[in-house]
Amino acid sequence: MEPLQSSGCGCTKPAASQAFTKNNGHWGKVGILTLLSFGLWLVIYNHLEPFSSYLTYSLFAVKKGSQLGDAVQFFLYDTPKVMMLLTLIVFVIGILRSFFTQERTRQYLAGKRESAGNVMAAMLGIVTPFCSCSAVPLFLGFVQAGVPLGVTFSFLIAAPMVNEIALVLLYGLLGWKVAALYLVTGLLIAMVAGWVIGRLKLETWIEDWVQELRAGEALVFERKLTWPDRIDQGKEAVRDIVGKVWVYVVAGIAVGAFIHGYVPEAFMASIMGKDAWWSVPAAVVVGIPMYSNAAGIVPVVEALLGKGAALGTVLAFMMSVIALSLPEMIILRKVLKPKLIAVFVFVVGSGIVFTGYLFNIIV
Amino acid sequence: MEIKVCGPGCASCEKTQKIVEAAVAAKGVDAAVVKVKDFQEIAQLGIFSTPAVVVDGQVKCVGRVPKQNEVEDWIG
Numbered sequence: 140m141e142p143l144q145s146s147g148c149g150c151t152k153p154a155a156s157q158a159f160t161k162n163n164g165h166w167g168k169v170g171i172l173t174l175l176s177f178g179l180w181l182v183i184y185n186h187l188e189p190f191s192s193y194l195t196y197s198l199f200a201v202k203k204g205s206q207l208g209d210a211v212q213f214f215l216y217d218t219p220k221v222m223m224l225l226t227l228i229v230f231v232i233g234i235l236r237s238f239f240t241q242e243r244t245r246q247y248l249a250g251k252r253e254s255a256g257n258v259m260a261a262m263l264g265i266v267t268p269f270c271s272c273s274a275v276p277l278f279l280g281f282v283q284a285g286v287p288l289g290v291t292f293s294f295l296i297a298a299p300m301v302n303e304i305a306l307v308l309l310y311g312l313l314g315w316k317v318a319a320l321y322l323v324t325g326l327l328i329a330m331v332a333g334w335v336i337g338r339l340k341l342e343t344w345i346e347d348w349v350q351e352l353r354a355g356e357a358l359v360f361e362r363k364l365t366w367p368d369r370i371d372q373g374k375e376a377v378r379d380i381v382g383k384v385w386v387y388v389v390a391g392i393a394v395g396a397f398i399h400g401y402v403p404e405a406f407m408a409s410i411m412g413k414d415a416w417w418s419v420p421a422a423v424v425v426g427i428p429m430y431s432n433a434a435g436i437v438p439v440v441e442a443l444l445g446k447g448a449a450l451g452t453v454l455a456f457m458m459s460v461i462a463l464s465l466p467e468m469i470i471l472r473k474v475l476k477p478k479l480i481a482v483f484v485f486v487v488g489s490g491i492v493f494t495g496y497l498f499n500i501i502v
Numbered sequence: 503m504e505i506k507v508c509g510p511g512c513a514s515c516e517k518t519q520k521i522v523e524a525a526v527a528a529k530g531v532d533a534a535v536v537k538v539k540d541f542q543e544i545a546q547l548g549i550f551s552t553p554a555v556v557v558d559g560q561v562k563c564v565g566r567v568p569k570q571n572e573v574e575d576w577i578g
Contacts, residue, residue, distance in 0.1 A: 276541060
């Protein structure tokens with residue numbers, strides 16, 4: 140597992156690169172160019188499969204149905220497919236995020252009660268630009284604005300857990316059902332865990348200086364963005380994110396292609412299969428201190444599944460790696476007492492274990 | 503002139519720092535660029551998302567990496 144990072148900020152940050160054009164013109168030009176690009180995208184995307192077959196079996200003259208042929212064709216088809224999907228989704232999310240800011244999300248959640256607040260916070264966690272290094276200022280801002288503690292946690296859990304890159308990779312490599320399961324359960328865990336933490340009334344376990352904090356009025360910066368600005372932000376997000384993760388994606392697909400062609404199934408079944416009841420909690424406990432970006436973990440997920448590991452166990456492992464991490468806990472330690480961090484890890488961890496078992500039962 | 507760059511020190515904060523320094527150099531103004539890493543200090547400025555840039559006590563941008571030409575406008 141090469142892309143594990145021990146510290147620092149591995150998150151990509153579409154919010155960090157907002158373009159700001161003063162020129163409000165060339166509306167039509169940008170719109171037409173975007174539409175044309177999308178049309179071209181569709182045409183290419185729909186021809187990837189025959190093209191990869193042509194390359195493999197005709198141009199490279201690999202024998203059809205052979206192990207090598209399977210592996211090569213899988214790689215030649217999946218790499219451009221996943222990269223194209225990734226580019227499209229990152230672009231769309233980049234534009235979507237230009238409509239949201241942390242300031243606006245905070246103002247919105249400040250007026251919400253629990254329950255409804257937990258649901259909204261988890262969903263806003265996906266679309267609000269967020270980076271794990273700004274978790275602490277964000278937490279301070281939420282507390283300051285009077286957002287309930289449980290609602291704040293729903294946001295803090297959902298923001299890293301439901302990740303658009305993971306979503307795309309799961310869709311591209313494992314199909315839409317797995318991607319949908321991941322999205323829905325990620326949101327549910329964030330909502331329920333936040334709600335539980337809210338019920339426990341742990342406000343006194345926030346560090347004292349936070350409660351005494353008398354900051355000035357929170358500053359709100361509203362910037363008027365035009366559609367060309369937003370499309371620019373989408374492009375910036377693509378440059379930023381796709382530019383960083385493509386290596387992991389290609390490496391992951393190469394591993395997947397090898398497994399696809401060569402490794403016999405049921406290899407991992409004995410350790411991470413459905414029959415081993417302890418595998419779900421074990422996967423979660425192992426995943427908690429680890430930190431990796433979604434692009435690094437999904438290929439591993441695919442490899443484990445390919446070798447016969449159970450879906451619930453593997454998804455639980457993935458969620459615990461991206462949602463709970465040692466660096467994040469160290470950062471949060473500045474504003475939360477250790478007891479509250481322990482509760483946070485326990486509640487979220489339990490939610491993930493529960494999800495893991497659920498999938499192993501129903502799938 | 504005093505310019506504060508607020509942020510715990512992640513990639514985007516470092517980027518902001520570089521852009522601010524480049525803008526100062528390009529404009530040739532006499533300015534001290536200070537890093538503010540302490541969360542308490544940052545929060546007391548009324549800043550709740552990072553990176554942020556403060557020029558002579560006035561908060562200029564919050565939660566994003568500014569463009570160099572923007573920074574040049576603020577200090578020019």
